[in-house]
Amino acid sequence: KQEVTQIPAALSVPEGENLVLNCSFTDSAIYNLQWFRQDPGKGLTSLLLIQSSQREQTSGRLNASLDKSSGRSTLYIAASQPGDSATYLCAVRPNQAGTALIFGKGTTLSVSS
Amino acid sequence: EAQVTQNPRYLITVTGKKLTVTCSQNMNHEYMSWYRQDPGLGLRQIYYSMNVEVTDKGDVPEGYKVSRKEKRNFPLILESPSPNQTSLYFCASRRVGAGELFFGEGSRLTVL
Numbered sequence: 001k002q003e004v005t006q007i008p009a010a011l012s013v014p015e016g017e018n019l020v021l022n023c024s025f026t027d028s029a030i031y032n033l034q035w036f037r038q039d040p041g042k043g044l045t046s047l048l049l050i051q052s053s054q055r056e057q058t059s060g061r062l063n064a065s066l067d068k069s070s071g072r073s074t075l076y077i078a079a080s081q082p083g084d085s086a087t088y089l090c091a092v093r094p095n096q097a098g099t100a101l102i103f104g105k106g107t108t109l110s111v112s113s
Numbered sequence: 114e115a116q117v118t119q120n121p122r123y124l125i126t127v128t129g130k131k132l133t134v135t136c137s138q139n140m141n142h143e144y145m146s147w148y149r150q151d152p153g154l155g156l157r158q159i160y161y162s163m164n165v166e167v168t169d170k171g172d173v174p175e176g177y178k179v180s181r182k183e184k185r186n187f188p189l190i191l192e193s194p195s196p197n198q199t200s201l202y203f204c205a206s207r208r209v210g211a212g213e214l215f216f217g218e219g220s221r222l223t224v225l
Binding site: 032034036041044046091097101106 | 146148155156157158161163171172201203205211212213214215216217218219221
């Protein structure tokens with residue numbers, strides 16, 4: 001059974017720091033992997049989607065990498081800002097059909113000014 | 114603006130009183146899905162639909178019903194809500210295939 005783990009569970013950094021959030025999954029047979037951001041009491045905002053054939057995706061200050069063989073993905077945030085404070089969730093899609101995304105428990109990031 | 118819209122956003126109800134949470138998307142997505150989010154348990158899929166008139170159970174379907182009569186709408190029905198259905202509910206949609214999943218803002222439901 002696929003399991004997704006995110007470490008650390010919480011992270012506090014000063015503004016301007018570059019940081020890496022980690023996501024690991026137990027079964028390398030994934031269709032794609034998606035990173036989301038969730039603000040308290042709010043919905044999930046899609047940040048980046050990486051297909052199984054891709055190694056990385058970039059959007060602005062965000063860069064996500066995927067290493068299927070080792071079951072790992074990282075989300076790199078450059079020059080962090082207080083507005084980046086949120087919970088970041090990693091989710092894997094096991095196959096092409098309608099099966100659920102399997103989510104990690106998330107990393108709660110706090111960026112202080 | 115491309116979006117997934119849920120209503121109501123907040124609801125307090127009592128045990129046994131039927132309720133419907135509506136979900137509508139304007140992106141012409143074939144696939145729609147409902148999740149619930151609970152502390153310590155994360156996000157779990159309730160039901161999904163691959164297209165109009167095609168629905169299937171997710172991981173936690175007990176106590177819920179859905180219908181997909183139109184492509185844009187995917188309502189979640191609680192016929193007889195119970196306190197263990199108190200949760201934060203999310204509707205989501207995507208293209209069939211490799212598309213990313215887009216979520217609504219969430220509906221916080223409390224069943225007393």
